[in-house]
Amino acid sequence: MTVTATSVDGSDQVNPLAPAPRRAWLARLLPALAAALLGVLLYVSFPPRTLWWLAVPAFAGFGRLLRGRGWKAGLGLGYLFGLGFLLPLLVWTGVEVGPGPWLALVVIEAAFVALVGAGVAAVSRLPGWPLWAAALWTAGEAARARVPFSGFPWGKIAFGQADGVFLPLAAVGGTPVLGFAVVLCGFGLYEVVRLGVELRRTGAVRRPAAAVALLALLAPLAGALAARPLVSDKAEDGTVTVAVIQGNVPRAGLDFNSQRRAVLDYHARETERLAAEIKAGKVDRPDFVLWPENSSDIDPFANADAREVIDAAAKAVGVPISVGGVVKRDGKLLNEQILWDPVQGPLQTYDKRQIQPFGEYLPLRSLIGSINSEWTSMVRQDFSRGTEPGVFDIGGTKVGLATCYEAAFDWAVRDTVTDGAQMISVPSNNATFDRSEMTYQQLAMSRVRAVEHSRTVTVPVTSGVSAIIMPDGTITQKTGMFVADSLVQEVPLRSSETPATKLGILPEIALVLIAAGGLGWAIAAGVRGRRAGDV
Numbered sequence: 001m002t003v004t005a006t007s008v009d010g011s012d013q014v015n016p017l018a019p020a021p022r023r024a025w026l027a028r029l030l031p032a033l034a035a036a037l038l039g040v041l042l043y044v045s046f047p048p049r050t051l052w053w054l055a056v057p058a059f060a061g062f063g064r065l066l067r068g069r070g071w072k073a074g075l076g077l078g079y080l081f082g083l084g085f086l087l088p089l090l091v092w093t094g095v096e097v098g099p100g101p102w103l104a105l106v107v108i109e110a111a112f113v114a115l116v117g118a119g120v121a122a123v124s125r126l127p128g129w130p131l132w133a134a135a136l137w138t139a140g141e142a143a144r145a146r147v148p149f150s151g152f153p154w155g156k157i158a159f160g161q162a163d164g165v166f167l168p169l170a171a172v173g174g175t176p177v178l179g180f181a182v183v184l185c186g187f188g189l190y191e192v193v194r195l196g197v198e199l200r201r202t203g204a205v206r207r208p209a210a211a212v213a214l215l216a217l218l219a220p221l222a223g224a225l226a227a228r229p230l231v232s233d234k235a236e237d238g239t240v241t242v243a244v245i246q247g248n249v250p251r252a253g254l255d256f257n258s259q260r261r262a263v264l265d266y267h268a269r270e271t272e273r274l275a276a277e278i279k280a281g282k283v284d285r286p287d288f289v290l291w292p293e294n295s296s297d298i299d300p301f302a303n304a305d306a307r308e309v310i311d312a313a314a315k316a317v318g319v320p321i322s323v324g325g326v327v328k329r330d331g332k333l334l335n336e337q338i339l340w341d342p343v344q345g346p347l348q349t350y351d352k353r354q355i356q357p358f359g360e361y362l363p364l365r366s367l368i369g370s371i372n373s374e375w376t377s378m379v380r381q382d383f384s385r386g387t388e389p390g391v392f393d394i395g396g397t398k399v400g401l402a403t404c405y406e407a408a409f410d411w412a413v414r415d416t417v418t419d420g421a422q423m424i425s426v427p428s429n430n431a432t433f434d435r436s437e438m439t440y441q442q443l444a445m446s447r448v449r450a451v452e453h454s455r456t457v458t459v460p461v462t463s464g465v466s467a468i469i470m471p472d473g474t475i476t477q478k479t480g481m482f483v484a485d486s487l488v489q490e491v492p493l494r495s496s497e498t499p500a501t502k503l504g505i506l507p508e509i510a511l512v513l514i515a516a517g518g519l520g521w522a523i524a525a526g527v528r529g530r531r532a533g534d535v
Contacts, residue, residue: 031065035077038062039084045160046089048440052164055157059186060193063133066117067124067190078117082110089155092436101358109144109152116140119515122522127208130187130216132518137183138176139515142508145409149357153408154441157182162447166220167473168227170452173507174410174500178448180511181220188216230499231451233470235492237422240397243286243317244458244487245270246466246479247295249431260297263462264306266484267295268313274486275316283488288394289317292460293324293335293404294429300325300338301346314342320394324403324427332384335360337401337427339392348393351386352403354412359405389419397422397493400455404428407445410505414453417501422493423456424449431463435481439465447473452500456491 038061045054062081066074086106094102116136123132137157145153157179161167166185169178191213195205247267250259271289278285298306300323314321320341327336327349335352357363361382369376390401400416400423407413407426416424426446430439443465450457450469457469464481468489479485500507 031073031077032080034061035065035080036084038065039081039086040088042081042085042160043088046155046437046441047160047162047444048437050163052161052166055160055182056186056189059137059183060190062117063120063124063130063187063190064194066121066133067129067194069121069124071118071122074121075114075118078120079110079114081117082106082113085113086110086155089437089441092433092438095433095436105152108148109155112140112144119519122526123518126518126522126525128212129518130184130191130212132515132522133187134180134184134216135511135515135518138180138508138511141179142176142512149363150354151409153410156408158448159408159441159445162444162473166224167448167451168224168231169220170448171230171454171498171500172223172227173503174414174452175448176410176508176511177500181223184216185220188213188218188220192217230454231472232454232494233456233472233474233492235494237493237495239490239492240288240423241284241286241488241490242423242458242468243274243289244460244466244468245274245289245291245295246461246464246483246485246487247271247291248482248484249463261306263294264296264298264309267291267462268309270484270486271313271321272316273484274488275313275318278317284490286317286319286488287397288319288399289314289321290425290427290458290460291321291323292429292462292466293337293427294326294431294462295427296323296325298325299327301327301329307345310340311342311345314340318342320347322392322394322399322401322425322427324429333381334386335383335403336386337390337392337403339394350388350390350392350401350403352383352406353386354406354409355383355385356405389415391416391419391421400424402426402449404442407442407449410508413449414501414504417453417455417497418504420495421455422495423458423491424453425458425460427460429462439481443467443475443478447475452498454494454496454498454501456493458491 038058041054042058045051065077086109090106091102093105119136120133123129126132141156145151156175158175161178161182166178166181169181195210195213199205245267247270250262277283296306296310300306300310310323320339323338323340325336325338327334337350338346339348341347355361362376362379365376392399398420400421402413402416402424428442443459446457446459447469450471451473454471456471459467465478466487467475467478468487469475471494477487477489
């Protein structure tokens, strides 16, 4: 309804201060609401749900919203899409510390999605736009994985595809190629539907546009099918029997850190229970045992009682144990994996290299302290970073180590394999995050890594879910949450390298260059259009 006023001459005039017409208001609100809901749809495609295929229509809808719009609209709609996706995905980050850090993290991470939205809107008028748009999404993920504070790759599209048909592409080019394929398929789906509607309305479509749309939709699926031979769980270097220990914790949450001796005792007790089962002939004796991160937050090099507990557990089971410890050495605090032999004691160590900001170290400590001195008490002393890849040689078996948070970073897993790892272990501590989806999201990462590098991956976790994953990404055993348990299994060892392992960062660089090329083309076309309009 339009509001009018009567002038002195009796004519009706539109009041410029009147409310905007309802249709115009809805025209602005509906795309914004749709962007947020499509982000939620993308979140629903992630673990613990197995609805991986929902990522395709989520990106199809995102493409529909952005195509033909200006970059400013793309920026806003992209931000809302990012909020809809990341707010529920990362809610676990506020489980124990309240909503402040969770909301701050999402606000920052969604800004990257906003920039991608602006870029997608800009390239959406180009021929073959799904290619440029999907590459821009990959470029956005590449940026998120590096800045700020060394990056936060959580929410990479690849990590939602552990149960999907696209998974074999991880072996081709890692998480960048896997994620790119999913996004390209989504944008291709929208373009096929759009051209179908155009064909029905006009009776004709341009053949090149139709070919590009079909290629964008079908090429990722064809590529995944062609990559299937790269996925194998066959042993190349024999097999090894491993035991994964989940000792559990007395209580979940941040209070976990005050229970250090109890947590160590729990893991030793579960190992001794396993030793009794081995002695009784109920399970096979493993070649080695894997404990989780933080299974001994008491430094066994400085505390004799902790050393005695670990040594007794190793002697009871009769094989080496990889222990997750917190160690002080040369004034440095280290998150360390320690290979503990039942006869010789500690033999090898690995210091975590990708440490977690605001969890294991506090960026901008002086600034944060000036705002609220209590906030700095959350991380009283910063952990130091390790410098060398973690590969333990355990009786001739090379075991690569990527500790917890490191599993999210491509480089931190890959260089254990290029350094000779025949299998990978991802020791983790998820007790801080209670029964949230975090542990399932992280488990999915390990499944993708298994296929990416064609390696068995073990996931020993303090409180669940611990698992054994075959090189084809299949989980063969797993525990429940907040229970004490052990998993024993013979697993294949492999030494061949997938294309993803060999190529490393190169596929990601190629996709970023494609994104830059498309964006440059769009900007140049816009400049030429404005100049032509000025003539």
